Amino acid sequence: MEDWVYYSLSISLCLTLSLVFSSRCKAKAAGSSFLPPGPTSLTAFGPLLLLAWTSVNIESVVRVARSWYGPVFTLYLLPSFPVVFVADRAVAHRVLVQRGAAFADRPPANFATRIFSSDQHNITSAAYGPLWRALRQNLTGRALHPSSIPRYAAARRRAASGLVDGIARQMRSQGGVVVIEGLLHDAVFHVLACMCFGQGLNAAAIAAVTSLQREFLKVVVGFQVFGSNPKVTKLLFWRRYRTMLSMRRRQEEVFIPLIRACRARCNTSGKSFEMDCYVDSLIGLRIPEQDGSSRHLTDGEIVALCTELLSGDDSTVNVLQWAMANLVTRPEIQAKLRDEIHNFADGQVVEEHLPQMPYLRAVVLESLRRHPPSRFILPHAAAGENGAVLDGFTVPKEVAVNFTLGDMAMDRKVWPDPTRFRPERFLAGGEGEDLDLTGSKEIKMIPFGAGRRMCPGIDISLLHVNLLVATMVRAFQWSEVPGEPVDFTDTLELTMVMKHPLRAKVVPCHATS
CATH class of the missing domain: 1.10.630.10 (Cytochrome P450)
Structure with a gap:
């Protein structure tokens, strides 16, 4: 029950603030224009994507995005939260193996991860270094x-x-x-x-x-x-x-x-x-x-x-x-x-x-x-x-x-x-x-x-x-x-x-x- 309360509140909040965020998103676009292609803003639908992620339906979203934008694309789960997806074996090999050091870090750890990793003192979450x-x-x-x-x-x-x-x-x-x-x-x-x-x-x-x-x-x-x-x-x-x-x-x-x-x-x-x-x-x-x-x-x-x-x-x-x-x-x-x-x-x-x-x-x-x-x-x-x-x-x-x-x-x-x-x-x-x-x-x-x-x-x-x-x-x-x-x-x-x-x-x- 509390999950649906959260998602309902999140969706309502994002819908209400979508116009407020739209100018901010446009301003950010100049700074993020070199990201892989993808929808420019999913302000109103970000919480739905988060819900899809938790229910495994994110795969369907990713497959649709690939058919539209190619094997490397960006989805915005929130206006300022882009996530890049790689859906191609050859690109994955170049990124993970051939240029492994360049992408060997982790994104910022969330609150729960910091607690259970003693502030990122485990192998999974530690910053590359x-x-x-x-x-x-x-x-x-x-x-x-x-x-x-x-x-x-x-x-x-x-x-x-x-x-x-x-x-x-x-x-x-x-x-x-x-x-x-x-x-x-x-x-x-x-x-x-x-x-x-x-x-x-x-x-x-x-x-x-x-x-x-x-x-x-x-x-x-x-x-x-x-x-x-x-x-x-x-x-x-x-x-x-x-x-x-x-x-x-x-x-x-x-x-x-x-x-x-x-x-x-x-x-x-x-x-x-x-x-x-x-x-x-x-x-x-x-x-x-x-x-x-x-x-x-x-x-x-x-x-x-x-x-x-x-x-x-x-x-x-x-x-x-x-x-x-x-x-x-x-x-x-x-x-x-x-x-x-x-x-x-x-x-x-x-x-x-x-x-x-x-x-x-x-x-x-x-x-x-x-x-x-x-x-x-x-x-x-x-x-x-x-x-x-x-x-x-x-x-x-x-x-x-x-x-x-x-x-x-x-x-x-x-x-x-x-x-x-x-x-x-x-x-x-x-x-x-x-x-x-x-x-x-x-x-x-x-x-x-x-x-x-x-x-x-x-x-x-x-x-x-x-x-x-x-x-x-x-x-x-x-x-x-x-x-x-x-x-x-x-x-x-x-x-x-x-x-x-x-x-x-x-x-x-x-x-x-």
């Missing part, structure tokens, strides 16, 4: 370095085993029908919590972290309303504002004792200390200050970085659920995948065998192509004070630049019959055989982004998805619940999720052999 480099290099060079991945193999085995046990329990108690979304979250969170806080994390602590983070992921998208005029929206959405502050306090209450336990272990071990988790690396990290000095991270800043790492659960779980939904509705693909897995996995799936399973890789990649975690990459912005040139247009520093990765992955010039789920695309002879998922050579699909701001967790996320898909297909035969066809409708939460979580009929594989 020394702080961002220090934080990203620490993550990729320590916790996510290839040499560190085997350290968490035991946690992954426990997660996979726990997932199978959970599915089996649901199957027995619900007449063979399972809803796997919650079980997937539990499995992935278990691994990420151990990566974040250490292998010694007990079951109660993992449960507390998991419960809090799942609640955070459910409500965080609602805090986007504070991105527009927080002084007003805090009054209109005062309950949501209190929820946001309460969530941040609870994160600190749960995470800071775990952080301090890691710090105590580090201090006790002295020179013999060996890094066991992400927090260990953050405790020793020194970040640069503007005056040239450096300092250690505060507990609050470490909380923000832990939240960021744990939030990777959401996209991983959604890829898993979409992959299983497609396997449920395509038994011939499921059978082919199971045959490949059985060639290696007489007992449990062993992650060392995963690179030798090309069809598994193809199923996962096709799931990412058809159901990317988001329709758009996180917004970029020009890094230079004077802006940057984008395909011949000048984009000012603080203007957000969005890339339509969802449409790029459905480009018929690259992907014939793009709406069809066909893993064979990624096998020898297929159009995706030589796919570079990072987009370094060419952008065909970039579910993890591309360039300097590409998701640093790409490898660990793919490992988790491949391992858990193989585990579930190895252990159970999956089919639709009689009379309940799988609903592939998606909706926007933190990422693009199944509007109705997957319900499936499962039978243990040994019962069908």
Whole structure:
């Protein structure tokens, strides 16, 4: 109800002030004339576009705009709030990869982002510069370095085993029908919590972290309303504002004792200390200050970085659920995948065998192509004070630049019959055989982004998805619940999720052999 109050008030206000703003918009036009083409003013309709954005209908608006203005265009969500959209693979490659440094910044952070990132002290929101480099290099060079991945193999085995046990329990108690979304979250969170806080994390602590983070992921998208005029929206959405502050306090209450336990272990071990988790690396990290000095991270800043790492659960779980939904509705693909897995996995799936399973890789990649975690990459912005040139247009520093990765992955010039789920695309002879998922050579699909701001967790996320898909297909035969066809409708939460979580009929594989 409060959403519609907000949008109604916003629309009324903008309609009333449209004449007042019109002269201002014309005056601004001279200063923004080098932006890509687009409607010159959407003063009265900006709130409708904001509403469309929250309901995923922004894609329709973007497609219409592209048909009118070409692959690079500007939309005004408010009179002084232009947003640039790039809807072309070649242009995206030039901007993100070939001229990656020029657009490696982020637009100004909104109010909610500043709270949960401890004033932009995480990798996602930090401005392009020394702080961002220090934080990203620490993550990729320590916790996510290839040499560190085997350290968490035991946690992954426990997660996979726990997932199978959970599915089996649901199957027995619900007449063979399972809803796997919650079980997937539990499995992935278990691994990420151990990566974040250490292998010694007990079951109660993992449960507390998991419960809090799942609640955070459910409500965080609602805090986007504070991105527009927080002084007003805090009054209109005062309950949501209190929820946001309460969530941040609870994160600190749960995470800071775990952080301090890691710090105590580090201090006790002295020179013999060996890094066991992400927090260990953050405790020793020194970040640069503007005056040239450096300092250690505060507990609050470490909380923000832990939240960021744990939030990777959401996209991983959604890829898993979409992959299983497609396997449920395509038994011939499921059978082919199971045959490949059985060639290696007489007992449990062993992650060392995963690179030798090309069809598994193809199923996962096709799931990412058809159901990317988001329709758009996180917004970029020009890094230079004077802006940057984008395909011949000048984009000012603080203007957000969005890339339509969802449409790029459905480009018929690259992907014939793009709406069809066909893993064979990624096998020898297929159009995706030589796919570079990072987009370094060419952008065909970039579910993890591309360039300097590409998701640093790409490898660990793919490992988790491949391992858990193989585990579930190895252990159970999956089919639709009689009379309940799988609903592939998606909706926007933190990422693009199944509007109705997957319900499936499962039978243990040994019962069908």
